[in-house]
Amino acid sequence: MKILVMNCGSSSLKYQLIDMTDERVMAKGLCERIGIEGSKIKHEGAEKYETEKPMPTHTEAIQLVIEALLDGKHGVIKSIDEVHAVGHRVVHGGEKFATSVIITDEVKAAVKECADLAPLHNPPNLIGIDVCEKLLPGKPQIGVFDTAFHQTMPEKAYLYALPYEYYEKYKVRRYGFHGTSHKYVSDRAASFLGKKIEDLKIITCHMGNGASVAAIKGGKVVDTSMGLTPLEGLVMGTRSGDMDPAIMQFVMGKEGLSIKEMENVLNKNSGVLGISGVSSDFRDIEGAAAEGNKRAKAALDVYYYRVAKYVGAYAAAMNGVDAVVFTAGLGENSAVARKEICSYLTYLGLEIDDEKNNVRGVEVNFAKDGSKVAALLIPTNEELVIARDTKDCLK
Numbered sequence: 001m002k003i004l005v006m007n008c009g010s011s012s013l014k015y016q017l018i019d020m021t022d023e024r025v026m027a028k029g030l031c032e033r034i035g036i037e038g039s040k041i042k043h044e045g046a047e048k049y050e051t052e053k054p055m056p057t058h059t060e061a062i063q064l065v066i067e068a069l070l071d072g073k074h075g076v077i078k079s080i081d082e083v084h085a086v087g088h089r090v091v092h093g094g095e096k097f098a099t100s101v102i103i104t105d106e107v108k109a110a111v112k113e114c115a116d117l118a119p120l121h122n123p124p125n126l127i128g129i130d131v132c133e134k135l136l137p138g139k140p141q142i143g144v145f146d147t148a149f150h151q152t153m154p155e156k157a158y159l160y161a162l163p164y165e166y167y168e169k170y171k172v173r174r175y176g177f178h179g180t181s182h183k184y185v186s187d188r189a190a191s192f193l194g195k196k197i198e199d200l201k202i203i204t205c206h207m208g209n210g211a212s213v214a215a216i217k218g219g220k221v222v223d224t225s226m227g228l229t230p231l232e233g234l235v236m237g238t239r240s241g242d243m244d245p246a247i248m249q250f251v252m253g254k255e256g257l258s259i260k261e262m263e264n265v266l267n268k269n270s271g272v273l274g275i276s277g278v279s280s281d282f283r284d285i286e287g288a289a290a291e292g293n294k295r296a297k298a299a300l301d302v303y304y305y306r307v308a309k310y311v312g313a314y315a316a317a318m319n320g321v322d323a324v325v326f327t328a329g330l331g332e333n334s335a336v337a338r339k340e341i342c343s344y345l346t347y348l349g350l351e352i353d354d355e356k357n358n359v360r361g362v363e364v365n366f367a368k369d370g371s372k373v374a375a376l377l378i379p380t381n382e383e384l385v386i387a388r389d390t391k392d393c394l395k
Protein backbone atom coordinates (compact mmCIF):
# COMPACT_ATOMS: atom_id res chain seq x y z
CA MET A 1 0.00 0.00 0.00
CA LYS A 2 1.42 3.39 -1.06
CA ILE A 3 0.29 6.55 0.69
CA LEU A 4 0.86 10.12 -0.42
CA VAL A 5 1.35 12.50 2.51
CA MET A 6 0.52 16.16 1.86
CA ASN A 7 1.36 19.16 4.00
CA CYS A 8 -0.04 22.27 2.28
CA GLY A 9 1.02 25.68 3.57
CA SER A 10 -0.06 29.03 2.18
CA SER A 11 2.84 29.26 -0.29
CA SER A 12 4.49 25.87 0.08
CA LEU A 13 3.68 22.18 -0.21
CA LYS A 14 5.67 19.33 1.33
CA TYR A 15 4.98 15.78 0.20
CA GLN A 16 6.15 12.21 0.73
CA LEU A 17 5.16 8.98 -0.95
CA ILE A 18 5.50 6.15 1.57
CA ASP A 19 5.31 2.42 0.85
CA MET A 20 3.53 1.06 3.91
CA THR A 21 4.70 -2.52 3.42
CA ASP A 22 8.02 -1.48 4.96
CA GLU A 23 7.31 2.21 5.73
CA ARG A 24 9.94 3.21 3.20
CA VAL A 25 9.96 6.77 1.84
CA MET A 26 9.87 6.26 -1.95
CA ALA A 27 9.93 9.95 -2.79
CA LYS A 28 9.69 13.29 -1.08
CA GLY A 29 9.86 16.91 -1.96
CA LEU A 30 8.84 20.48 -1.61
CA CYS A 31 7.11 23.08 -3.79
CA GLU A 32 8.05 26.60 -2.74
CA ARG A 33 6.74 30.07 -3.58
CA ILE A 34 3.32 28.90 -4.78
CA GLY A 35 1.47 31.97 -6.06
CA ILE A 36 4.70 33.99 -6.05
CA GLU A 37 7.25 34.68 -8.80
CA GLY A 38 10.05 32.10 -9.00
CA SER A 39 8.19 29.02 -7.75
CA LYS A 40 10.29 25.90 -7.54
CA ILE A 41 9.90 22.15 -7.01
CA LYS A 42 12.61 20.14 -5.25
CA HIS A 43 12.07 16.41 -5.64
CA GLU A 44 13.93 13.35 -4.39
CA GLY A 45 12.77 10.11 -5.98
CA ALA A 46 14.65 7.64 -8.17
CA GLU A 47 16.88 10.69 -8.72
CA LYS A 48 17.09 14.16 -7.19
CA TYR A 49 15.94 17.08 -9.26
CA GLU A 50 15.05 20.72 -8.83
CA THR A 51 13.40 23.06 -11.28
CA GLU A 52 11.66 26.43 -11.46
CA LYS A 53 8.11 26.14 -12.85
CA PRO A 54 5.22 28.58 -12.65
CA MET A 55 2.77 27.59 -9.87
CA PRO A 56 0.14 30.31 -9.74
CA THR A 57 -2.01 28.11 -7.46
CA HIS A 58 -1.84 24.85 -5.49
CA THR A 59 -3.47 23.08 -8.47
CA GLU A 60 -0.34 23.53 -10.61
CA ALA A 61 1.88 22.57 -7.65
CA ILE A 62 0.03 19.30 -6.99
CA GLN A 63 -0.05 18.60 -10.73
CA LEU A 64 3.76 18.97 -10.76
CA VAL A 65 4.10 16.63 -7.76
CA ILE A 66 2.07 13.97 -9.59
CA GLU A 67 4.19 14.46 -12.74
CA ALA A 68 7.39 14.14 -10.67
CA LEU A 69 6.17 10.90 -9.07
CA LEU A 70 5.31 9.46 -12.52
CA ASP A 71 8.37 10.75 -14.39
CA GLY A 72 10.37 8.12 -16.31
CA LYS A 73 13.69 9.32 -14.88
CA HIS A 74 13.19 10.62 -11.34
CA GLY A 75 9.72 9.17 -10.71
CA VAL A 76 8.98 6.13 -8.55
CA ILE A 77 5.60 4.84 -9.80
CA LYS A 78 4.24 3.93 -13.24
CA SER A 79 0.62 4.87 -12.73
CA ILE A 80 -1.20 7.09 -10.26
CA ASP A 81 -3.41 4.07 -9.50
CA GLU A 82 -0.52 2.75 -7.39
CA VAL A 83 -1.33 5.46 -4.82
CA HIS A 84 -3.95 4.07 -2.44
CA ALA A 85 -4.83 7.15 -0.43
CA VAL A 86 -3.77 10.67 0.47
CA GLY A 87 -3.08 11.71 4.08
CA HIS A 88 -3.35 15.45 4.71
CA ARG A 89 -1.87 17.38 7.60
CA VAL A 90 -4.60 19.65 8.94
CA VAL A 91 -3.47 22.15 11.55
CA HIS A 92 -6.59 22.98 13.55
CA GLY A 93 -9.35 20.50 14.28
CA GLY A 94 -10.83 22.49 17.16
CA GLU A 95 -12.78 20.31 19.61
CA LYS A 96 -14.33 18.29 16.81
CA PHE A 97 -11.46 15.91 16.03
CA ALA A 98 -9.69 13.77 18.60
CA THR A 99 -8.54 11.27 15.95
CA SER A 100 -7.73 11.19 12.24
CA VAL A 101 -10.74 10.83 9.93
CA ILE A 102 -11.73 10.06 6.35
CA ILE A 103 -12.51 13.40 4.74
CA THR A 104 -16.15 13.92 3.80
CA ASP A 105 -18.14 17.06 3.02
CA GLU A 106 -19.07 17.28 6.72
CA VAL A 107 -15.39 17.05 7.74
CA LYS A 108 -14.48 19.79 5.27
CA ALA A 109 -17.24 22.00 6.66
CA ALA A 110 -15.91 21.42 10.20
CA VAL A 111 -12.34 22.26 9.14
CA LYS A 112 -13.67 25.42 7.51
CA GLU A 113 -15.37 26.35 10.78
CA CYS A 114 -12.02 26.02 12.60
CA ALA A 115 -10.34 28.32 10.04
CA ASP A 116 -11.22 31.22 12.32
CA LEU A 117 -8.80 29.72 14.89
CA ALA A 118 -6.00 29.07 12.36
CA PRO A 119 -6.44 31.58 9.55
CA LEU A 120 -2.94 31.03 8.13
CA HIS A 121 -3.07 27.24 8.16
CA ASN A 122 -6.54 25.73 7.70
CA PRO A 123 -7.43 27.52 4.42
CA PRO A 124 -4.36 26.18 2.52
CA ASN A 125 -4.91 22.73 4.10
CA LEU A 126 -8.45 22.78 2.66
CA ILE A 127 -7.21 23.90 -0.75
CA GLY A 128 -4.83 20.91 -0.77
CA ILE A 129 -7.73 18.58 -0.01
CA ASP A 130 -9.94 20.10 -2.73
CA VAL A 131 -7.21 19.93 -5.35
CA CYS A 132 -6.34 16.31 -4.49
CA GLU A 133 -10.02 15.38 -4.78
CA LYS A 134 -9.97 16.82 -8.29
CA LEU A 135 -6.60 15.48 -9.45
CA LEU A 136 -6.79 12.07 -7.72
CA PRO A 137 -10.49 11.26 -8.08
CA GLY A 138 -11.76 8.26 -6.13
CA LYS A 139 -8.71 8.07 -3.82
CA PRO A 140 -9.62 8.19 -0.13
CA GLN A 141 -8.42 11.39 1.56
CA ILE A 142 -7.65 11.34 5.27
CA GLY A 143 -7.28 14.32 7.60
CA VAL A 144 -4.67 14.14 10.37
CA PHE A 145 -4.94 17.01 12.84
CA ASP A 146 -2.11 18.75 14.74
CA THR A 147 -4.54 19.35 17.60
CA ALA A 148 -6.05 15.84 17.87
CA PHE A 149 -3.50 14.18 20.19
CA HIS A 150 -3.96 17.00 22.71
CA GLN A 151 -7.73 16.53 23.01
CA THR A 152 -7.26 14.33 26.10
CA MET A 153 -6.22 17.39 28.15
CA PRO A 154 -8.42 17.89 31.21
CA GLU A 155 -10.50 21.03 31.61
CA LYS A 156 -8.11 22.42 34.26
CA ALA A 157 -5.33 22.42 31.63
CA TYR A 158 -7.29 23.79 28.69
CA LEU A 159 -9.45 26.49 30.28
CA TYR A 160 -8.11 30.04 30.34
CA ALA A 161 -9.06 32.23 33.29
CA LEU A 162 -11.25 34.47 31.13
CA PRO A 163 -15.00 35.05 31.20
CA TYR A 164 -16.41 31.55 30.64
CA GLU A 165 -18.70 32.74 27.87
CA TYR A 166 -15.66 33.25 25.57
CA TYR A 167 -15.15 29.51 25.78
CA GLU A 168 -18.85 28.81 25.25
CA LYS A 169 -19.34 31.32 22.44
CA TYR A 170 -15.99 31.25 20.62
CA LYS A 171 -14.29 28.07 21.90
CA VAL A 172 -11.41 30.11 23.33
CA ARG A 173 -9.31 27.43 25.09
CA ARG A 174 -5.93 25.69 24.88
CA TYR A 175 -5.71 23.29 21.92
CA GLY A 176 -1.99 22.60 21.44
CA PHE A 177 -0.16 21.79 18.20
CA HIS A 178 2.63 19.49 16.88
CA GLY A 179 0.37 16.65 18.09
CA THR A 180 1.67 14.15 15.51
CA SER A 181 5.24 14.82 16.62
CA HIS A 182 4.51 14.57 20.37
CA LYS A 183 2.63 11.32 19.72
CA TYR A 184 5.36 9.80 17.58
CA VAL A 185 8.28 10.59 19.90
CA SER A 186 6.42 9.56 23.07
CA ASP A 187 5.51 6.19 21.50
CA ARG A 188 9.11 5.72 20.34
CA ALA A 189 10.38 6.71 23.80
CA ALA A 190 8.33 3.94 25.42
CA SER A 191 9.57 1.36 22.87
CA PHE A 192 13.14 2.58 23.29
CA LEU A 193 12.92 2.19 27.07
CA GLY A 194 11.25 -1.21 26.64
CA LYS A 195 8.29 -0.11 28.76
CA LYS A 196 4.55 0.20 28.26
CA ILE A 197 3.51 3.78 27.54
CA GLU A 198 0.62 3.30 30.01
CA ASP A 199 3.22 3.11 32.80
CA LEU A 200 5.22 6.21 31.86
CA LYS A 201 5.24 9.94 32.55
CA ILE A 202 6.96 11.60 29.59
CA ILE A 203 7.74 15.23 28.78
CA THR A 204 8.31 15.82 25.06
CA CYS A 205 10.13 18.95 23.87
CA HIS A 206 9.56 19.65 20.16
CA MET A 207 12.13 22.34 19.34
CA GLY A 208 12.02 23.34 15.67
CA ASN A 209 11.17 26.73 14.17
CA GLY A 210 7.94 26.42 16.09
CA ALA A 211 8.38 24.82 19.50
CA SER A 212 6.16 23.21 22.12
CA VAL A 213 6.32 20.96 25.17
CA ALA A 214 3.79 18.29 26.13
CA ALA A 215 3.18 16.38 29.36
CA ILE A 216 2.13 12.83 28.46
CA LYS A 217 0.91 10.55 31.24
CA GLY A 218 0.13 6.95 30.36
CA GLY A 219 0.15 7.84 26.64
CA LYS A 220 -2.36 10.70 27.03
CA VAL A 221 -1.58 14.42 26.86
CA VAL A 222 -2.41 16.14 30.14
CA ASP A 223 -0.96 19.55 29.23
CA THR A 224 0.87 21.32 26.41
CA SER A 225 2.47 24.72 25.97
CA MET A 226 0.84 26.01 22.78
CA GLY A 227 -2.63 27.40 23.25
CA LEU A 228 -5.52 28.69 21.18
CA THR A 229 -2.87 29.37 18.55
CA PRO A 230 0.80 28.35 18.16
CA LEU A 231 1.92 31.67 19.65
CA GLU A 232 1.83 30.62 23.31
CA GLY A 233 4.47 28.82 25.36
CA LEU A 234 8.14 28.45 24.50
CA VAL A 235 10.31 31.11 22.92
CA MET A 236 10.49 30.19 19.20
CA GLY A 237 12.46 31.19 16.12
CA THR A 238 10.31 34.27 15.50
CA ARG A 239 7.39 33.89 17.97
CA SER A 240 7.37 35.41 21.45
CA GLY A 241 5.73 32.55 23.33
CA ASP A 242 4.43 33.49 26.82
CA MET A 243 4.39 37.14 27.80
CA ASP A 244 2.31 39.59 29.82
CA PRO A 245 -0.80 40.21 27.64
CA ALA A 246 -0.69 43.90 28.69
CA ILE A 247 2.53 44.35 26.68
CA MET A 248 0.51 44.34 23.45
CA GLN A 249 -1.53 47.41 24.29
CA PHE A 250 1.50 49.18 25.80
CA VAL A 251 3.72 48.68 22.73
CA MET A 252 0.88 49.41 20.29
CA GLY A 253 0.41 52.78 21.99
CA LYS A 254 4.11 53.63 22.04
CA GLU A 255 4.85 52.50 18.46
CA GLY A 256 1.49 53.39 16.91
CA LEU A 257 0.89 49.85 15.69
CA SER A 258 -2.41 48.36 14.54
CA ILE A 259 -3.59 45.00 15.91
CA LYS A 260 -2.50 43.32 12.66
CA GLU A 261 0.96 44.91 12.87
CA MET A 262 1.34 43.90 16.53
CA GLU A 263 0.26 40.35 15.70
CA ASN A 264 2.90 40.32 13.00
CA VAL A 265 5.58 41.49 15.46
CA LEU A 266 4.68 38.70 17.90
CA ASN A 267 4.64 36.00 15.20
CA LYS A 268 7.39 37.11 12.84
CA ASN A 269 9.80 39.51 14.57
CA SER A 270 10.03 38.14 18.10
CA GLY A 271 11.49 34.99 19.66
CA VAL A 272 15.22 34.39 19.38
CA LEU A 273 15.28 36.57 16.25
CA GLY A 274 13.79 39.47 18.20
CA ILE A 275 16.19 39.20 21.13
CA SER A 276 19.36 38.45 19.16
CA GLY A 277 18.73 40.61 16.09
CA VAL A 278 20.90 38.01 14.33
CA SER A 279 18.62 35.32 12.89
CA SER A 280 15.80 32.93 13.69
CA ASP A 281 18.11 30.00 12.94
CA PHE A 282 19.83 28.54 15.97
CA ARG A 283 22.95 27.68 13.98
CA ASP A 284 23.51 31.40 13.31
CA ILE A 285 22.70 32.38 16.88
CA GLU A 286 24.96 29.71 18.43
CA GLY A 287 27.72 30.91 16.07
CA ALA A 288 27.23 34.58 16.98
CA ALA A 289 27.12 33.77 20.72
CA ALA A 290 30.37 31.82 20.40
CA GLU A 291 31.96 34.94 18.86
CA GLY A 292 30.89 37.02 21.85
CA ASN A 293 27.60 38.54 20.62
CA LYS A 294 25.82 39.34 23.90
CA ARG A 295 22.29 39.55 22.50
CA ALA A 296 22.73 36.18 20.80
CA LYS A 297 23.87 34.71 24.11
CA ALA A 298 20.86 36.33 25.86
CA ALA A 299 18.48 34.85 23.27
CA LEU A 300 19.85 31.36 23.91
CA ASP A 301 19.73 31.81 27.69
CA VAL A 302 16.10 32.96 27.59
CA TYR A 303 15.25 30.06 25.27
CA TYR A 304 16.86 27.32 27.42
CA TYR A 305 15.46 28.78 30.63
CA ARG A 306 11.90 28.79 29.24
CA VAL A 307 12.11 25.15 28.15
CA ALA A 308 13.47 24.17 31.57
CA LYS A 309 10.65 26.04 33.35
CA TYR A 310 8.08 24.12 31.30
CA VAL A 311 9.72 20.79 32.07
CA GLY A 312 9.58 21.68 35.78
CA ALA A 313 5.93 22.70 35.50
CA TYR A 314 5.00 19.49 33.70
CA ALA A 315 6.89 17.31 36.19
CA ALA A 316 4.63 19.00 38.78
CA ALA A 317 1.52 18.51 36.61
CA MET A 318 2.21 14.76 36.45
CA ASN A 319 3.69 14.49 39.95
CA GLY A 320 6.87 13.02 38.46
CA VAL A 321 8.61 12.30 35.20
CA ASP A 322 10.31 9.18 33.81
CA ALA A 323 11.73 10.61 30.60
CA VAL A 324 12.40 13.98 28.96
CA VAL A 325 12.46 13.72 25.16
CA PHE A 326 14.12 16.19 22.78
CA THR A 327 13.14 16.38 19.12
CA ALA A 328 12.87 18.53 15.93
CA GLY A 329 15.60 20.71 14.35
CA LEU A 330 17.24 22.10 17.48
CA GLY A 331 16.37 19.20 19.79
CA GLU A 332 17.85 16.65 17.38
CA ASN A 333 20.93 18.60 16.35
CA SER A 334 22.17 20.75 19.19
CA ALA A 335 24.03 18.93 21.97
CA VAL A 336 24.64 22.34 23.56
CA ALA A 337 20.91 23.15 23.76
CA ARG A 338 20.12 19.75 25.30
CA LYS A 339 22.96 20.08 27.80
CA GLU A 340 22.03 23.63 28.84
CA ILE A 341 18.36 22.73 29.33
CA CYS A 342 19.20 19.57 31.28
CA SER A 343 21.54 21.56 33.55
CA TYR A 344 18.36 22.96 35.20
CA LEU A 345 16.91 19.50 35.78
CA THR A 346 19.37 17.74 38.09
CA TYR A 347 16.95 18.27 41.02
CA LEU A 348 14.55 15.89 39.23
CA GLY A 349 17.24 13.23 39.19
CA LEU A 350 18.17 13.79 35.55
CA GLU A 351 21.94 13.54 35.05
CA ILE A 352 23.36 13.58 31.53
CA ASP A 353 26.45 11.98 30.06
CA ASP A 354 28.23 14.55 27.83
CA GLU A 355 29.81 11.84 25.71
CA LYS A 356 26.48 10.13 24.97
CA ASN A 357 24.88 13.55 24.33
CA ASN A 358 27.47 14.39 21.68
CA VAL A 359 25.41 13.01 18.76
CA ARG A 360 22.77 14.24 16.35
CA GLY A 361 19.71 12.75 14.69
CA VAL A 362 19.82 9.28 16.27
CA GLU A 363 17.73 7.66 19.01
CA VAL A 364 19.73 7.69 22.22
CA ASN A 365 19.31 7.88 25.99
CA PHE A 366 22.02 10.37 26.89
CA ALA A 367 21.40 10.21 30.63
CA LYS A 368 24.19 8.91 32.86
CA ASP A 369 23.92 5.28 33.92
CA GLY A 370 21.84 5.30 37.09
CA SER A 371 20.08 8.62 36.27
CA LYS A 372 16.57 8.47 37.77
CA VAL A 373 15.07 10.17 34.71
CA ALA A 374 15.89 9.20 31.10
CA ALA A 375 17.10 11.95 28.73
CA LEU A 376 16.15 10.91 25.22
CA LEU A 377 16.95 12.23 21.79
CA ILE A 378 14.28 10.89 19.41
CA PRO A 379 14.16 12.20 15.82
CA THR A 380 10.56 13.03 14.95
CA ASN A 381 8.68 11.76 11.88
CA GLU A 382 5.38 13.54 11.42
CA GLU A 383 4.92 12.24 7.87
CA LEU A 384 5.10 8.64 9.07
CA VAL A 385 2.39 9.29 11.69
CA ILE A 386 0.18 10.78 8.95
CA ALA A 387 0.81 7.76 6.70
CA ARG A 388 0.12 5.27 9.53
CA ASP A 389 -3.08 7.05 10.55
CA THR A 390 -4.16 7.12 6.91
CA LYS A 391 -3.61 3.38 6.64
CA ASP A 392 -5.52 2.77 9.91
CA CYS A 393 -8.46 4.90 8.74
CA LEU A 394 -8.79 2.73 5.62
CA LYS A 395 -9.30 -0.42 7.67
Ligand code: ADP
Nearest residue numbers: 207208209210280281282283328329330333334
Ligand atom coordinates in the same frame (compact mmCIF):
# COMPACT_ATOMS: atom_id res chain seq x y z
P1 ADP B 1 10.24 23.26 11.28
O1 ADP B 1 9.55 23.72 12.52
O2 ADP B 1 10.32 24.29 10.20
O3 ADP B 1 9.83 21.88 10.82
P2 ADP B 1 12.75 22.04 12.05
O4 ADP B 1 12.26 21.02 13.00
O5 ADP B 1 13.36 21.58 10.77
O6 ADP B 1 11.73 23.17 11.77
O7 ADP B 1 13.84 22.93 12.83
C1 ADP B 1 14.46 24.00 12.19
C2 ADP B 1 15.39 24.67 13.15
O8 ADP B 1 16.29 23.73 13.73
C3 ADP B 1 16.31 25.65 12.44
O9 ADP B 1 15.74 26.94 12.41
C4 ADP B 1 17.53 25.66 13.29
O10 ADP B 1 17.40 26.72 14.20
C5 ADP B 1 17.51 24.36 14.05
N1 ADP B 1 18.66 23.53 13.65
C6 ADP B 1 18.74 22.69 12.61
N2 ADP B 1 19.97 22.12 12.56
C7 ADP B 1 20.67 22.62 13.59
C8 ADP B 1 22.02 22.45 14.08
N3 ADP B 1 22.86 21.64 13.49
N4 ADP B 1 22.37 23.13 15.19
C9 ADP B 1 21.51 23.97 15.80
N5 ADP B 1 20.26 24.17 15.38
C10 ADP B 1 19.83 23.52 14.30
